[in-house]
Amino acid sequence: MDKPFDIAWSILKQLQPFVPRKLDDQIGMGTFRAAYESPDVPHVTKFGSGQGVANALIQARLAEMYPELFVSEELHALPKTTSELPEWLTSGKKNQTERITGDILTGGEIENPFVFTQERGDPVTVTSPPSKDLDIALRNYLWEEYPTLQHLGLWDVKPENWAQMPGGIELPESITEGRIPGQVKIIDPQFNAYRKRGYYPDETIAENRRFQEGLPTLYEFAKPWYQGLSQYEDPGMVEDALTRLLISEDESLRGSLSALNP
Numbered sequence: 001m002d003k004p005f006d007i008a009w010s011i012l013k014q015l016q017p018f019v020p021r022k023l024d025d026q027i028g029m030g031t032f033r034a035a036y037e038s039p040d041v042p043h044v045t046k047f048g049s050g051q052g053v054a055n056a057l058i059q060a061r062l063a064e065m066y067p068e069l070f071v072s073e074e075l076h077a078l079p080k081t082t083s084e085l086p087e088w089l090t091s092g093k094k095n096q097t098e099r100i101t102g103d104i105l106t107g108g109e110i111e112n113p114f115v116f117t118q119e120r121g122d123p124v125t126v127t128s129p130p131s132k133d134l135d136i137a138l139r140n141y142l143w144e145e146y147p148t149l150q151h152l153g154l155w156d157v158k159p160e161n162w163a164q165m166p167g168g169i170e171l172p173e174s175i176t177e178g179r180i181p182g183q184v185k186i187i188d189p190q191f192n193a194y195r196k197r198g199y200y201p202d203e204t205i206a207e208n209r210r211f212q213e214g215l216p217t218l219y220e221f222a223k224p225w226y227q228g229l230s231q232y233e234d235p236g237m238v239e240d241a242l243t244r245l246l247i248s249e250d251e252s253l254r255g256s257l258s259a260l261n262p
Helices: 005-012 053-065 132-145 147-151 202-213 223-227 235-257
Strands: 026-029 033-036 043-048 073-076 114-119 162-169 184-186
Touching: 053 073, 053 202, 053 235, 073 223, 132 147, 147 202, 223 235
Parallel strands: none
Antiparallel strands: 026 033, 033 043, 043 114, 073 114, 162 184
Protein backbone atom coordinates (compact mmCIF):
# COMPACT_ATOMS: atom_id res chain seq x y z
CA MET A 1 0.00 0.00 0.00
CA ASP A 2 2.99 2.28 0.47
CA LYS A 3 3.53 4.08 -2.88
CA PRO A 4 5.75 7.06 -3.59
CA PHE A 5 3.98 10.15 -2.37
CA ASP A 6 3.81 12.00 -5.66
CA ILE A 7 2.15 9.10 -7.50
CA ALA A 8 -0.39 8.51 -4.75
CA TRP A 9 -1.06 12.22 -4.46
CA SER A 10 -1.83 12.59 -8.17
CA ILE A 11 -4.38 9.79 -7.88
CA LEU A 12 -5.97 11.29 -4.79
CA LYS A 13 -6.41 14.67 -6.43
CA GLN A 14 -9.86 13.67 -7.60
CA LEU A 15 -11.57 15.40 -4.66
CA GLN A 16 -12.00 18.79 -6.29
CA PRO A 17 -13.22 21.62 -4.04
CA PHE A 18 -16.61 23.26 -4.43
CA VAL A 19 -18.15 26.48 -3.16
CA PRO A 20 -21.14 25.74 -0.90
CA ARG A 21 -24.50 27.11 -1.97
CA LYS A 22 -25.72 28.04 1.51
CA LEU A 23 -24.58 28.15 5.12
CA ASP A 24 -26.91 25.24 5.94
CA ASP A 25 -24.54 23.01 3.95
CA GLN A 26 -21.99 23.39 6.75
CA ILE A 27 -21.49 20.13 8.66
CA GLY A 28 -18.95 21.31 11.19
CA MET A 29 -16.61 24.11 12.22
CA GLY A 30 -13.41 23.78 14.21
CA THR A 31 -10.68 26.11 15.33
CA PHE A 32 -9.04 26.41 11.91
CA ARG A 33 -11.65 25.58 9.24
CA ALA A 34 -15.32 25.07 8.40
CA ALA A 35 -16.47 21.96 6.51
CA TYR A 36 -19.25 21.78 3.92
CA GLU A 37 -21.06 19.00 2.10
CA SER A 38 -22.84 18.97 -1.23
CA PRO A 39 -25.41 16.46 -2.50
CA ASP A 40 -23.52 16.35 -5.78
CA VAL A 41 -20.14 15.09 -4.54
CA PRO A 42 -18.93 12.33 -2.18
CA HIS A 43 -16.49 14.51 -0.26
CA VAL A 44 -16.40 17.62 1.90
CA THR A 45 -14.68 20.94 1.23
CA LYS A 46 -13.12 22.90 4.07
CA PHE A 47 -12.25 26.61 4.15
CA GLY A 48 -10.05 28.11 6.83
CA SER A 49 -6.93 29.91 7.94
CA GLY A 50 -4.34 27.38 6.77
CA GLN A 51 -3.16 26.78 10.31
CA GLY A 52 -2.76 23.12 11.21
CA VAL A 53 -1.35 22.20 7.79
CA ALA A 54 1.54 20.36 9.49
CA ASN A 55 -0.99 18.01 11.08
CA ALA A 56 -2.66 17.56 7.69
CA LEU A 57 0.69 16.52 6.19
CA ILE A 58 1.23 13.87 8.88
CA GLN A 59 -2.36 12.69 8.49
CA ALA A 60 -1.93 12.33 4.71
CA ARG A 61 1.18 10.21 5.14
CA LEU A 62 -0.51 8.03 7.77
CA ALA A 63 -3.50 7.55 5.46
CA GLU A 64 -1.09 6.04 2.92
CA MET A 65 0.41 3.69 5.49
CA TYR A 66 -2.79 2.86 7.39
CA PRO A 67 -5.76 3.45 5.05
CA GLU A 68 -7.94 1.45 7.43
CA LEU A 69 -7.42 4.07 10.15
CA PHE A 70 -6.87 7.55 8.66
CA VAL A 71 -8.56 9.74 6.05
CA SER A 72 -6.27 12.29 4.42
CA GLU A 73 -7.01 15.93 3.76
CA GLU A 74 -6.01 17.29 0.35
CA LEU A 75 -4.84 20.84 -0.31
CA HIS A 76 -6.22 22.79 -3.28
CA ALA A 77 -6.30 26.21 -4.87
CA LEU A 78 -9.45 28.21 -4.25
CA PRO A 79 -12.20 27.17 -6.70
CA LYS A 80 -13.11 30.87 -7.19
CA THR A 81 -11.48 34.21 -6.53
CA THR A 82 -11.88 35.64 -3.05
CA SER A 83 -14.26 38.31 -4.37
CA GLU A 84 -16.61 35.56 -5.60
CA LEU A 85 -16.76 33.65 -2.30
CA PRO A 86 -19.73 34.07 0.09
CA GLU A 87 -19.08 36.24 3.14
CA TRP A 88 -20.47 33.60 5.53
CA LEU A 89 -17.97 30.93 4.43
CA THR A 90 -16.14 30.75 7.79
CA SER A 91 -19.09 31.72 10.00
CA GLY A 92 -20.81 29.37 12.41
CA LYS A 93 -23.96 27.66 11.18
CA LYS A 94 -25.86 28.04 14.46
CA ASN A 95 -24.33 31.37 15.43
CA GLN A 96 -23.16 33.50 12.52
CA THR A 97 -21.33 35.85 14.87
CA GLU A 98 -19.00 32.95 15.65
CA ARG A 99 -16.23 33.13 13.08
CA ILE A 100 -12.90 31.47 12.39
CA THR A 101 -10.06 33.92 12.87
CA GLY A 102 -6.38 33.93 11.95
CA ASP A 103 -6.55 35.39 8.44
CA ILE A 104 -3.13 35.07 6.87
CA LEU A 105 -2.88 38.83 6.23
CA THR A 106 -4.89 40.47 9.02
CA GLY A 107 -5.00 37.86 11.77
CA GLY A 108 -8.73 38.58 12.13
CA GLU A 109 -11.79 37.08 10.44
CA ILE A 110 -10.93 35.00 7.38
CA GLU A 111 -10.84 37.05 4.19
CA ASN A 112 -8.17 34.97 2.41
CA PRO A 113 -9.15 31.34 3.03
CA PHE A 114 -7.24 28.20 2.17
CA VAL A 115 -8.93 25.05 0.94
CA PHE A 116 -8.87 21.38 1.93
CA THR A 117 -11.01 18.47 0.75
CA GLN A 118 -11.60 15.14 2.45
CA GLU A 119 -13.52 11.96 1.70
CA ARG A 120 -16.90 12.12 3.42
CA GLY A 121 -18.04 9.58 5.99
CA ASP A 122 -20.95 9.41 8.40
CA PRO A 123 -20.05 11.43 11.51
CA VAL A 124 -20.12 9.52 14.77
CA THR A 125 -23.20 10.69 16.67
CA VAL A 126 -22.27 11.74 20.18
CA THR A 127 -25.16 11.61 22.65
CA SER A 128 -23.28 11.16 25.93
CA PRO A 129 -21.30 13.87 27.78
CA PRO A 130 -17.59 14.26 26.90
CA SER A 131 -15.40 11.67 28.58
CA LYS A 132 -11.71 12.36 29.13
CA ASP A 133 -11.29 8.75 30.22
CA LEU A 134 -12.66 7.53 26.87
CA ASP A 135 -10.41 9.93 24.94
CA ILE A 136 -7.33 8.68 26.81
CA ALA A 137 -8.36 5.04 26.43
CA LEU A 138 -8.75 5.49 22.66
CA ARG A 139 -5.36 7.19 22.41
CA ASN A 140 -3.66 4.49 24.46
CA TYR A 141 -5.26 1.73 22.38
CA LEU A 142 -4.02 3.31 19.15
CA TRP A 143 -0.56 3.90 20.61
CA GLU A 144 -0.32 0.21 21.47
CA GLU A 145 -1.68 -1.05 18.14
CA TYR A 146 0.31 1.42 16.03
CA PRO A 147 3.53 2.39 17.90
CA THR A 148 4.47 5.00 15.30
CA LEU A 149 1.42 6.97 16.42
CA GLN A 150 2.80 7.17 19.94
CA HIS A 151 6.11 8.48 18.64
CA LEU A 152 4.22 11.11 16.63
CA GLY A 153 2.32 12.16 19.74
CA LEU A 154 -1.17 11.34 18.39
CA TRP A 155 -3.99 12.80 20.49
CA ASP A 156 -7.48 14.33 20.22
CA VAL A 157 -9.13 11.14 19.02
CA LYS A 158 -12.43 11.79 20.78
CA PRO A 159 -15.57 10.27 19.19
CA GLU A 160 -16.38 13.48 17.26
CA ASN A 161 -13.11 13.08 15.34
CA TRP A 162 -14.09 9.71 13.86
CA ALA A 163 -16.41 8.87 10.97
CA GLN A 164 -18.11 5.65 9.96
CA MET A 165 -16.58 4.54 6.67
CA PRO A 166 -16.30 1.24 4.78
CA GLY A 167 -12.94 -0.43 5.27
CA GLY A 168 -12.32 1.21 8.63
CA ILE A 169 -11.32 -0.51 11.85
CA GLU A 170 -13.76 -1.74 14.46
CA LEU A 171 -12.84 -0.43 17.90
CA PRO A 172 -13.16 -2.77 20.89
CA GLU A 173 -16.51 -2.28 22.63
CA SER A 174 -14.70 -2.81 25.93
CA ILE A 175 -13.12 0.62 25.30
CA THR A 176 -15.89 2.50 23.50
CA GLU A 177 -18.91 1.00 25.34
CA GLY A 178 -20.71 1.19 22.02
CA ARG A 179 -20.20 4.94 21.56
CA ILE A 180 -18.18 4.49 18.33
CA PRO A 181 -19.90 1.63 16.46
CA GLY A 182 -19.17 0.02 13.12
CA GLN A 183 -16.20 0.51 10.81
CA VAL A 184 -14.59 3.86 11.53
CA LYS A 185 -11.64 6.04 10.57
CA ILE A 186 -10.02 9.09 12.15
CA ILE A 187 -10.79 12.31 10.28
CA ASP A 188 -9.38 15.08 12.50
CA PRO A 189 -6.52 14.03 14.82
CA GLN A 190 -3.81 16.13 16.42
CA PHE A 191 -0.15 15.33 16.98
CA ASN A 192 2.86 16.35 19.10
CA ALA A 193 1.32 15.45 22.46
CA TYR A 194 3.68 14.80 25.35
CA ARG A 195 5.15 11.28 25.14
CA LYS A 196 8.12 9.45 26.61
CA ARG A 197 10.70 8.10 24.21
CA GLY A 198 10.80 4.67 25.85
CA TYR A 199 11.93 1.47 24.15
CA TYR A 200 12.21 1.14 20.36
CA PRO A 201 11.86 -2.45 19.07
CA ASP A 202 13.45 -3.11 15.70
CA GLU A 203 10.08 -3.39 13.96
CA THR A 204 9.02 0.00 15.32
CA ILE A 205 12.26 1.60 14.17
CA ALA A 206 11.63 0.15 10.69
CA GLU A 207 8.04 1.42 10.65
CA ASN A 208 9.09 4.89 11.79
CA ARG A 209 11.72 4.95 9.08
CA ARG A 210 9.10 3.95 6.50
CA PHE A 211 6.95 6.88 7.64
CA GLN A 212 9.82 9.35 7.29
CA GLU A 213 11.02 8.08 3.93
CA GLY A 214 7.62 8.71 2.36
CA LEU A 215 7.06 12.13 3.94
CA PRO A 216 7.34 15.15 1.62
CA THR A 217 8.43 18.54 2.86
CA LEU A 218 5.76 20.90 4.07
CA TYR A 219 6.51 23.17 1.10
CA GLU A 220 5.95 20.31 -1.36
CA PHE A 221 2.68 19.47 0.38
CA ALA A 222 1.50 23.10 0.18
CA LYS A 223 2.34 23.46 -3.52
CA PRO A 224 -1.37 23.65 -4.57
CA TRP A 225 -1.77 26.76 -2.41
CA TYR A 226 1.17 28.45 -4.10
CA GLN A 227 -0.22 27.46 -7.49
CA GLY A 228 -3.52 29.12 -6.62
CA LEU A 229 -2.19 32.51 -5.52
CA SER A 230 -3.83 34.26 -8.48
CA GLN A 231 -7.21 33.69 -6.81
CA TYR A 232 -6.38 36.23 -4.09
CA GLU A 233 -6.74 39.99 -4.35
CA ASP A 234 -3.06 40.54 -3.51
CA PRO A 235 -1.13 37.40 -4.56
CA GLY A 236 2.25 38.80 -3.54
CA MET A 237 1.23 39.60 0.01
CA VAL A 238 -0.52 36.23 0.39
CA GLU A 239 2.57 34.43 -0.93
CA ASP A 240 4.82 36.15 1.61
CA ALA A 241 2.37 35.44 4.44
CA LEU A 242 1.97 31.82 3.35
CA THR A 243 5.73 31.32 3.47
CA ARG A 244 5.80 32.74 7.01
CA LEU A 245 2.94 30.43 7.98
CA LEU A 246 4.82 27.40 6.67
CA ILE A 247 7.93 28.40 8.62
CA SER A 248 5.83 28.38 11.78
CA GLU A 249 4.08 25.13 10.84
CA ASP A 250 7.45 23.54 10.06
CA GLU A 251 8.47 24.10 13.67
CA SER A 252 5.33 22.25 14.77
CA LEU A 253 6.11 19.47 12.30
CA ARG A 254 9.62 19.04 13.68
CA GLY A 255 8.14 18.73 17.16
CA SER A 256 5.82 15.96 16.01
CA LEU A 257 8.70 14.10 14.32
CA SER A 258 11.18 14.58 17.16
CA ALA A 259 10.53 11.23 18.88
CA LEU A 260 10.53 9.00 15.80
CA ASN A 261 14.18 8.03 16.17
CA PRO A 262 15.82 6.57 19.31
